[in-house]
Every structure is written in structure tokens, then in C-alpha cells.
Amino acid sequence: MGIIEVAHLSKRYGEKVAVADVSFTVERGEIFGILGPNGAGKTTTVECLEGLRRPDGGTIRVLGLDPRRDTAELRRRLGVQLQETQLPDRLRVGEALELYASFYDAPADPGELLDELGLTGVRGTAYRKLSGGQKQRVSIALALIGRPEVAVLDELTTGLDPQARRDTWDVIEGIRDRGVTILLVTHFMAEAERLCDRIAVIDAGRVAAIDTPGGLVARVTDEQTVRFRPSRPVGDDLFTALPEVRRVQRNGGRIVITGTGELVQAVTSVLARNQVVAGELRVEQAGLDEAFVALTGRTIERGV
Numbered sequence: 497m498g499i500i501e502v503a504h505l506s507k508r509y510g511e512k513v514a515v516a517d518v519s520f521t522v523e524r525g526e527i528f529g530i531l532g533p534n535g536a537g538k539t540t541t542v543e544c545l546e547g548l549r550r551p552d553g554g555t556i557r558v559l560g561l562d563p564r565r566d567t568a569e570l571r572r573r574l575g576v577q578l579q580e581t582q583l584p585d586r587l588r589v590g591e592a593l594e595l596y597a598s599f600y601d602a603p604a605d606p607g608e609l610l611d612e613l614g615l616t617g618v619r620g621t622a623y624r625k626l627s628g629g630q631k632q633r634v635s636i637a638l639a640l641i642g643r644p645e646v647a648v649l650d651e652l653t654t655g656l657d658p659q660a661r662r663d664t665w666d667v668i669e670g671i672r673d674r675g676v677t678i679l680l681v682t683h684f685m686a687e688a689e690r691l692c693d694r695i696a697v698i699d700a701g702r703v704a705a706i707d708t709p710g711g712l713v714a715r716v717t718d719e720q721t722v723r724f725r726p727s728r729p730v731g732d733d734l735f736t737a738l739p740e741v742r743r744v745q746r747n748g749g750r751i752v753i754t755g756t757g758e759l760v761q762a763v764t765s766v767l768a769r770n771q772v773v774a775g776e777l778r779v780e781q782a783g784l785d786e787a788f789v790a791l792t793g794r795t796i797e798r799g800v
């Protein structure tokens with residue numbers, strides 16, 4: 497059984513269909529991403545599984561619990577980071593953690609958590625004086641203070657600069673390594689690519705695809721391109737004879753070979769057999785960006 501199971505979820509606001517039909521299962525220990533453009537229905541989906549909204553249709557189980565019925569138990573076992581944590585301005589970081597810790601029977605140690613998130617130095621600082629990245633890490637700390645088995649992180653790095661965003665990614669990987677299952681909502685491509693074991697691509701309230709980042713790319717194309725400058729002149733026929741090769745092009749002194757499968761290995765072995773050295777060798781592969789466009793017909797931000 498998955499740690500989170502969502503089946504045929506639907507939710508509308510008046511006439512507006514926010515979630516039309518969303519199903520996915522999150523396994524214990526993974527970082528599962530929900531990736532989609534603004535307005536795709538990501539937040540509505542996670543708010544339903546947090547028990548904050550009542551779905552119009554479908555079923556949801558989180559840790560085997562029904563979010564609408566077992567709200568109190570779910571609150572103890574699910575860590576939730578809100579889109580914008582609003583804490584009183586004067587509250588100090590350490591006090592905020594102590595306060596939230598008091599809501600749980602067996603909370604994490606606030607000092608250890610601050611240390612892990614690199615916040616020890618601002619323990620006595622008022623929340624309003626923190627940088628965007630520090631505020632974000634406080635909101636992650638608050639999501640983890642109850643030692644949850646599952647944490648839902650929504651738009652984790654929105655508004656952060658690239659360095660703060662990368663630092664936050666390291667933090668998230670550390671949390672996963674401690675065994676916390678993470679449901680990560682994002683509209684940044686780079687974030688999903690870097691962090692997620694599997695991704696549900698959501699568009700207009702529906703799941704367009706669920707797969708590993710590599711699997712999503714492979715669904716769309718397994719074409720790759722190898723570029724290099726040969727150490728001596730070679731004919732195209734050397735490469736066109738390889739089953740992996742689709743096209744050979746020339747670009748100045750460079751050879752550009754497009755193909756599939758074990759293309760890089762095939763090209764480099766034929767070069768080695770013919771004593772040609774490949775200078776300035778580059779390999780390019782379609783990425784999640786291309787896969788996302790092919791699946792949804794839209795582009796979204798990369799995020800770094």
C-alpha cells in the first residue's frame with residue numbers, strides 16, 4: 497500500500513473545475529513531485545489530502561487515514577509547509593519552534609532541527625528580520641517539528657534566489673535521507689529534476705503522466721546528439737553504418753551526430769578503432785523541459 501493514495505480526485509470552486517481527475521500513489525521513502533504550471537490544480541490537490549478542503553469526488557488515503565474523517569490523527573503524523581508561513585513578526589525563531597513543538601506528544605528537539613537546517617545562528621532572531629531563504633527554512637523546520645512520517649512541501653523555493661534555492665534542495669535531500677517521505681509541489685523544472693524520484697505532471701486538473709524524471713524524458717524522445725572535433729578528417733560513412741545513428745551533420749570543423757540508444761558508446765568506439773581522437777566532445781540529451789512541453793503543450797520556468 498502506498499503511503500499516500502489519491503484516486504480520481506475531483507474538486508470544483510463554483511463553476512471552476514480546479515481538479516478534474518487526479519490519481520497517484522506515493523511510496524514510502526520517496527520524494528514525489530507534483531509539477532505543473534500555475535493554476536494546474538496542484539495546491540487544491542494537496543489541500544484535499546491535508547484535510548483542508550473537501551473533495552467533490554474520489555478517494556484519498558494518507559498513511560491509511562481519511563483526511564476528512566481522521567483529521568486529528570493525520571495532523572499528528574503529516575508535516576505541512578504552508579505556501580507562506582505567517583508567523584508573528586516579533587516571534588523569535590527558537591520560540592516559534594518551541595511553540596509548535598508544544599502541539600505534539602513526541603516532537604523533534606528544536607535545537608537539533610535548527611542545527612540541521614542551518615538556523616542555529618538565528619535562533620534568537622525575530623522572524624521578520626530573516627532573509628527569504630531563512631524564512632523558508634523556518635517553515636520547513638515547523639513542518640518537521642512533529643517528526644512526521646510524511647511531509648508536504650508546497651512551492652518550497654518560490655521567491656528564493658538561485659543560491660538559496662540550491663541550499664534548500666540540499667536540506668530536502670537530507671530530510672529524505674532520514675526516512676521522511678516527501679510530497680513536493682513545484683512549478684520549477686530544475687527543482688523537480690534534481691529532487692524527485694517520481695513526478696506527476698499535472699495540467700488543467702488532470703495527470704498528464706507519472707514517471708521518473710528520466711522516464712518522462714524517454715517517453716518523449718530517446719534522441720541524443722554527440723558533437724566533437726575529429727583529430728583528422730573522417731567520412732560520414734564511418735558513422736552512418738552504425739545502427740544507433742540517425743543523422744550526421746557538419747558544423748565548421750565539428751561533426752554533429754544525432755541518434756538513439758547507446759549512441760555515445762557506439763560513436764566513441766568507432767572513433768577509437770580508427771585512431772581518431774574526439775576533441776571538444778559534447779553530449780546533449782532532451783531534458784525534462786522538452787518532455788514537459790510534449791506532454792502539456794506548455795513551458796514552465798526552469799528555476800535556476
Ligand SMILES: Nc1ncnc2c1ncn2[C@@H]1O[C@H](COP(=O)(O)OP(=O)(O)OP(=O)(O)O)[C@@H](O)[C@H]1O
Pocket residue numbers: 509512513514515532533534535536537538539540541683
Ligand atoms: N478558493 C478558490 N476559489 C475559486 N477558484 C479557485 C480557488 N482556489 C483556486 N482556484 C482556481 O482553481 C484552479 C487551480 O488552482 P490551484 O491553486 O489548485 O492551482 P496550482 O496548480 O496550485 O497553482 P499555483 O501554482 O498558482 O498555486 C485555478 O484556476 C485557480 O484560480
